[in-house]
Amino acid sequence: MKIPVGVLGATGMVGQHFVKFLQNHPQFELTWVGASDRSAGKKYRDATSWRLDGTMPETTAELTVEECKPGNAPKLVFSATDASVATEIEQAFAGAGHLVVSNSRNHRMDEDVPLLVPEVNAGHLAVAKLQKQSRGWDGQIVTNPNCSTIVLTMALGPLVQFGIQRIVVTTLQAISGAGYPGVASMDITANVVPYIGGEEEKMEIETQKILGTVNGNKIVPLAAKVSAHCNRVAVVDGHLVTASVEFANKPSLADMRNAFDTFRGKPQQLNLPSAPARPVIYMEQVDRPQPRRDVERERGMAVFVGRLRECPVFDYKFIALGHNTVRGAAGAAVLNAELMHAEGLL
C-alpha cells in the first residue's frame, strides 16, 4: 500500500522532473497533480508540454490537473511551484495540514524551515516543529537547497569534521538548471554565460545554513566564509564545481580521501529507496568526473568528486559533480520525504 502524493506545479519543467522521478517509486504513488487555473480540469497529458527525454509516464498522463489549493490533495505534496507564487501556495498547504516538501527557494532561509541535505544535516528536521508554534500551522514546510549548493555541500559533508574555514568555489552549471525555455541557444552555443542571477548569494548563505548545527531549536550557521563564482556552460545535465578549501585542522591527503570514501549519512543507514549506496564517489582518473559521462551514474543521486590535490592558497582543492535536476531538485525532495517517512514524520 503506497502513500499517495501530489505535486504542486506539476506541468512545469521541475514538476515534470518530479513526475519522472516518482515513476515506479516503491513507497510513494503520484495520485494528484496541481497547476495553474489555466491547466486545471485538463488531463495532465493535455495540459503539459513534456520536455524531458523519453515520453510522459502513462499513469500520470491520465490524471486530471487540479488547482494548487488544499482540499482533496494528499497529505504529502512536493512543491515545484514557481518562486513568484510559491510563498502563498506553500503556506496555504502547510496551514491546511499538508506536509510540503519543497524545491522552491522561497522558504529556504526561514529560521523554522529545515534546508535539508539528508546525508549532511538530517538533524535539522528538528526545527520544523517550530512552525506549528510560530505560525500555527498543522502542516509543515521542508525544503531542499538550490541545485548547485547541493553539489557543493554533499562534497563538503565529509569534510566538516576538519573544521571548514574558507571556501572559494566556481561553478560550471548545466542549462537544464534554468528550466524551459530557459537559456536561449544564442546565449550559450559555443559560449559561456558568466552570470546566473541570485545563484552566488544562494550558494554562499545556503551552504552556511546546511553545514550549521542545531542548538536548542535553532540552526546556527557554520561560520565558514564562502565565495561563489557561478557560470552557465553548454552542458545538458550536471553541475560541476571547482573548490579550494581551508580547514581549521588541515588533514592529510589520505585523511581527505578516506573521508570521501567512507562518508555515509542517515539515508544510507536507513536504506532509503532513493539513497545512493555511497553519497560521494571519488574518481581516480585525472580528468573525471565529467558531466556528460558521469552524471547519470547511481541514478543521478550521488555526487562525484575528483582531482583532490594540495592548494597553493588554501589546504586542498578538488572538483565535484552532481545531477542538478535529480540530486539537485526532484530527487533531493523525494529523498527528504523518504527520510521523514522513515522517521515517522508523515
Next chain:
Amino acid sequence: MKIPVGVLGATGMVGQHFVKFLQNHPQFELTWVGASDRSAGKKYRDATSWRLDGTMPETTAELTVEECKPGNAPKLVFSATDASVATEIEQAFAGAGHLVVSNSRNHRMDEDVPLLVPEVNAGHLAVAKLQKQSRGWDGQIVTNPNCSTIVLTMALGPLVQFGIQRIVVTTLQAISGAGYPGVASMDITANVVPYIGGEEEKMEIETQKILGTVNGNKIVPLAAKVSAHCNRVAVVDGHLVTASVEFANKPSLADMRNAFDTFRGKPQQLNLPSAPARPVIYMEQVDRPQPRRDVERERGMAVFVGRLRECPVFDYKFIALGHNTVRGAAGAAVLNAELMHAEGLL
C-alpha cells in the same frame, strides 16, 4: 621598408596563427617559413592543412618551406615550434645570432629569459642580455606566457599596486588552445573536461614571474600565492577566468574600477602597431564579457574584465576574458617583437 621575419613551425596550428596575424603587418613582412624536413622544399600552400577560418594568405602560400635551421632565415624569427623540439631549435637560432620571439613553453621559466606581457613587465627585457654572458649567444630568446596566464596577468597588471597576496582562479578555456586535432569532440560536446595537463602549474608559476620585479639582473618573482583550477569548455576561442584576489592594501571598489580603466603600459605609450588602445576594458553589463560575443573585439588584443564585486573570502572577485590564440599566442609574440623594435633591440 618592412623588417623581414620568419616563423619556425609555420605549418602547425600556432604557426598558422602567426601567418594570419602577420598578414598586412605595418612593420614586419613574413618572408621565411620553417617546418620539419617532411615539409621542407614544398610550397607553404602544399605543406599546410589550413585550419583557421577563411583562407590562407596568398603571399605566404607561395613561400617555400625551409627546414628549421639558421642560415638564410631573417634575423627576427617567431617560434611556434612544438615543445618536443623547441629547446634545440630555439637555442640553435639564438646561438646563430637570431632574435627568437617564442610562444613555446620550453624557455619561459629560465632565469635569463624574459617572460613578457609588455603592458605589465616590459622592464623584464633587461634580463635577456644575460643570455650572451651565460650562454655565449649572439642572439636572444624572449618568450610570452601560456595563453591562460596572459589573460590573468593582464587583468592583474592594474592591481599590482595594491599588493596582491593571494589569488584563486578557475579557467574556462577554449578548444582552440589545444591545437589541431586537439580536443576530441567526444570529450567536449555537451561536456566539460576539468583537466588540462600542466596548465595549472604554468599559471601558478608564470604569474609569479611575470608580476615580479627586476633586481639587478635578476627577476624576483612576486611572492603572491596563486591557485589555479583549469577546465576545458565547448568554446571555440577565448579563455574566461574567474578570480578572487586578496591585497595587502585593500582598495575601494572605485579604486579597483579606476585601476582597470586607466591602466596603460609601454605598448600604449609607444603606440605599438598591435597594441590595443586600452589593454583592459571593463564591461558594465552584469553578464559580460562572454567568449563568443566579445573575444574578437579590439582585434583580439585587449583583455575584457567584468563582474567586479566584493568577495566574501578575499577582497574582490571578478572575471576576465582574452583571446587565447591572438593575445594569448601569436599576437602576444608579435607585440613582444614590436616592443623590442621600438626599444632598438632588433
Next chain:
Amino acid sequence: MKIPVGVLGATGMVGQHFVKFLQNHPQFELTWVGASDRSAGKKYRDATSWRLDGTMPETTAELTVEECKPGNAPKLVFSATDASVATEIEQAFAGAGHLVVSNSRNHRMDEDVPLLVPEVNAGHLAVAKLQKQSRGWDGQIVTNPNCSTIVLTMALGPLVQFGIQRIVVTTLQAISGAGYPGVASMDITANVVPYIGGEEEKMEIETQKILGTVNGNKIVPLAAKVSAHCNRVAVVDGHLVTASVEFANKPSLADMRNAFDTFRGKPQQLNLPSAPARPVIYMEQVDRPQPRRDVERERGMAVFVGRLRECPVFDYKFIALGHNTVRGAAGAAVLNAELMHAEGLL
C-alpha cells in the same frame, strides 16, 4: 551626401542586423529608427537589448526611437517588423509614399511585389509599378526571400540556363535564424530539431517565384518542382543546404562548374557597394564549405558551393552555404535598395 534611411522594427534582432549592416554604408545613412509604442521616445541605446557580437554602433545609439508611422521618416525605409504587424505597417508606409524594402514575409508572395535576389532576378523589379495601379500607393513594397531560400536560389541562379526540373533540398539551419530568444538551448544543445514552422513551404514556393520570368507585368513562376526538408542545428550563423537537381538539358560536370565560377549578376555589373565580387564561390576542398569556417568570408554576402558530383537519382548534387542574417536578411534588403538606387528608382 548620403541618402537618409530608416529601419522599421529597429530594436528587434533583425532590426539590429540592419543597424549593424548599415554602419559605415557608403550610400545610406541611418537617421531614423522605428519601433513599438513601448520603445518610442527612448534613445535607441535604452530601448534596445543589443544581442549581436561586439557593441552597438555609437551613432545609432543616440537616435531617438519613433513609432512605426510614416511622417518624418525618410523616404527609404527597411522593414524588420514582425510578421504579426508587418502587413499594416508596411502598407501604411507604402501608401504614404515610402519605398519599403522589407525582410518580412507578409508581402513576398503578392503578385505585384518583387521577391528579389538581385543577382538572379533583378528584372522582377518591373512588377512593382503595378502597386500604384492596383493599390493606389505612391510608394512601393519590395521584398527579399526567406533566409534559406536565398541560399538555395543564389546557388541555383547559375543553373537556370540548364532547365531546372526538380530539386530535393535538405537544410541545416543556424539558430540565429530564429531570432532572440529564439531556439531554447534545451532544444538544440547536442541535438537537431527536424522542423521549422512554415520554412519548407516558403522554400518551395518562393524558389519558384524567384526563378520565374516576367511576362508582361506578371511573374510566371518556374515550373520546377521543389521539395524541402528543413532542420535546425547547433550552428550560430550560416544555413547549409544539400541539393539534388534534375535538368531538362543535363550539362557536363565542367559546364556546371563553369556556370558557378562565371556567374555574375546586376549587382556585380553595377558594382553595388554590398555586392560580392563573385556571388557564388565554389570551394574545391572535399569537406567545404562549412558554416563556422566560411560564413564570414566576403562580408557574408556571397554563397559558397561545394561537393558538386553526379547524383544517382537526379543529375547532380552539391551543397551550398550562406550567411542567414547577412545575405539572408539585412544584407539582402540593403542590396535590393542599392539596386533600386542604381536604377534610379529611389
Next chain:
Amino acid sequence: MKIPVGVLGATGMVGQHFVKFLQNHPQFELTWVGASDRSAGKKYRDATSWRLDGTMPETTAELTVEECKPGNAPKLVFSATDASVATEIEQAFAGAGHLVVSNSRNHRMDEDVPLLVPEVNAGHLAVAKLQKQSRGWDGQIVTNPNCSTIVLTMALGPLVQFGIQRIVVTTLQAISGAGYPGVASMDITANVVPYIGGEEEKMEIETQKILGTVNGNKIVPLAAKVSAHCNRVAVVDGHLVTASVEFANKPSLADMRNAFDTFRGKPQQLNLPSAPARPVIYMEQVDRPQPRRDVERERGMAVFVGRLRECPVFDYKFIALGHNTVRGAAGAAVLNAELMHAEGLL
C-alpha cells in the same frame, strides 16, 4: 548455460560498445577479448581507455586480452576490428570454423556474405552457406550494414511492398559514429562537416543489397536508385535522416502510416532478446524524433520515424532516427547472432 562469445578488436571504441551491449545478455556470455599484440597479455582493464559513459563492466575488466588469432576463442566471435586489418583477421577466424558476426565493412558487399538487418532481410542468411563452397571455410562471416544505412533501411523496410523506385536521403550523423578520438572538436563545435568519407557510397549500394531478394543462392539487389548526402553534426549519439521516396505504386498516407505501425520482422516473431517490440516507432509530434531526446528509447534498438508528409517531388517524405552505436553497430551484430542462434545456425 550461456553461449560463450568473443569480441575481436575489443579495446577500441566499437569493441567497447560490444562489451557494454553484451553485459547481462541472457544468451551470450563474453568470455574472450581479442586485440592487437600491443594489448595482448594485459587485463582488459589495463589495455583499454574506456571512452563510454559510465564505467567498464567489472567482469570484462578482469579478462586477459588475447591476440586476434583463432585458437582458444569461442566459436561465436563478434568483429569490431578496424577495416585496415578486418579482412585478414575475419577470414582467418572463418577459415578456422568460427562464426564471425562482423560490424566491419570489409566483407559487406561480398556476394556470399549476408548483409543483415534481421527485420528486413533475415532470408539473406541463406547465401552464407556458399562460403563453404566458394571459400572452403568451415566457419562463416555475417555482417551488419553501415550505421546510417541501418537507420534508412529499417525505415524503408515497411515500404518495400509499395515498390521503392527512387530515394534521396540526407543524413545528420552523430560524432560517436567516427569513433575515438574521431572528429576533432575544432571541426564540429558550432559547425557542420558536410562530408564523411565513403559514407554516401556505402548508403547507396548497401541499401540496394539489403532490400534485395534472394534468387537461388544469390542476392539480387533492389533496382531502386539511392542518392545520399552525408553530414556530421554536433550530436553525441543518433543518426537522423531526411528521406524523399518514390514508389511504383503510390500508397495512401494512411497506408504509409499503417505500414510503419504494423511492421514486424523475424526478430519480433522469434522474440529475440535484443529485438525491440516494434522495430519502427512512428512519432506524432511535429518536431520529433530528435536525437538527444529519443535515441535512448527502446534500449536504442528501434528506429523512430516522423514527419510523414507528401513530397512535391516524389511521393512521400519523412525523417528517421536510429542509435548509431547500438542499432547501427554492436546491437545490430548481436541481434544478427541471436537470429542465427534461434535458427539453429550456431
